[in-house]
Amino acid sequence: MGGTSxxxxxxxxxxxxxxxxxxxxxxxxxxxxKFAIVHKVFGASNVSKMLQELPVPQRADAVxxxxxxxxxxxxxxxxxxxxxxxxxxxxxxxxxxxxxxxQTEILCIQMQxxxxxxxxxxxxxxxxxxxxxxxxxxxxxxxxxxxxxKQYLLHNHHQFINSSSWLEGNFNGDDxxxxxxxxx
Numbered sequence: 001m002g003g004t005s006x007x008x009x010x011x012x013x014x015x016x017x018x019x020x021x022x023x024x025x026x027x028x029x030x031x032x033x034k035f036a037i038v039h040k041v042f043g044a045s046n047v048s049k050m051l052q053e054l055p056v057p058q059r060a061d062a063v064x065x066x067x068x069x070x071x072x073x074x075x076x077x078x079x080x081x082x083x084x085x086x087x088x089x090x091x092x093x094x095x096x097x098x099x100x101x102x103q104t105e106i107l108c109i110q111m112q113x114x115x116x117x118x119x120x121x122x123x124x125x126x127x128x129x130x131x132x133x134x135x136x137x138x139x140x141x142x143x144x145x146x147x148x149x150k151q152y153l154l155h156n157h158h159q160f161i162n163s164s165s166w167l168e169g170n171f172n173g174d175d176x177x178x179x180x181x182x183x184x
Contacts, residue, residue: 008035013044022051026063034067041070 006017007024012035017024023044027035038047047066051059069081076083 005029008032009039009044012036012039022048026051026060037070037074038063038066041073042066 006015006029007021008027008029008031009023010017010021011029012032023035027038042050050062050066054062072080072084079086
């Protein structure tokens with residue numbers, strides 16, 4: 001800043017802080033850790049070059065991104081931010097799989113209740129064109145599924161739950177194929 005207190009980068013690099021110091025607006029002297037971690041990962045020279053190449057309005061966002069990436073690199077030197085993103089994507093996939101299993105279990109319970117009801121015989125099969133009028137097919141209800149299809153789903157549900165891919169956590173939502181006239 002050129003005043004009495006040098007910015008965090010100039011303080012760490014032990015140099016005089018000039019009035020036109022590119023680091024001063026983004027690395028204040030009261031937060032030396034912020035520059036120290038960016039310097040450790042990227043180097044002061046590289047950060048200086050990056051900031052000078054950017055328009056002034058974009059520099060604050062760039063510094064924020066550099067600080068975030070530097071912190072991620074310190075936590076995970078190999079993958080950095082990508083490692084954190086990967087962990088979150090895996091959690092989303094896991095939760096989607098748990099949701100699909102829960103929905104399948106609910107459907108199976110509903111179908112078991114329908115099978116136990118002696119009044120239920122043949123239920124109509126939904127046509128591929130039924131739906132919301134926009135070309136999409138709505139969610140199937142228990143009433144839309146034929147008795148034979150229910151038996152098929154119940155049988156395959158138990159096979160799915162007991163399969164090795166389920167136990168090993170290799171489930172991919174694209175792996176589920178419903179056959180037997182359910183009108184995908």
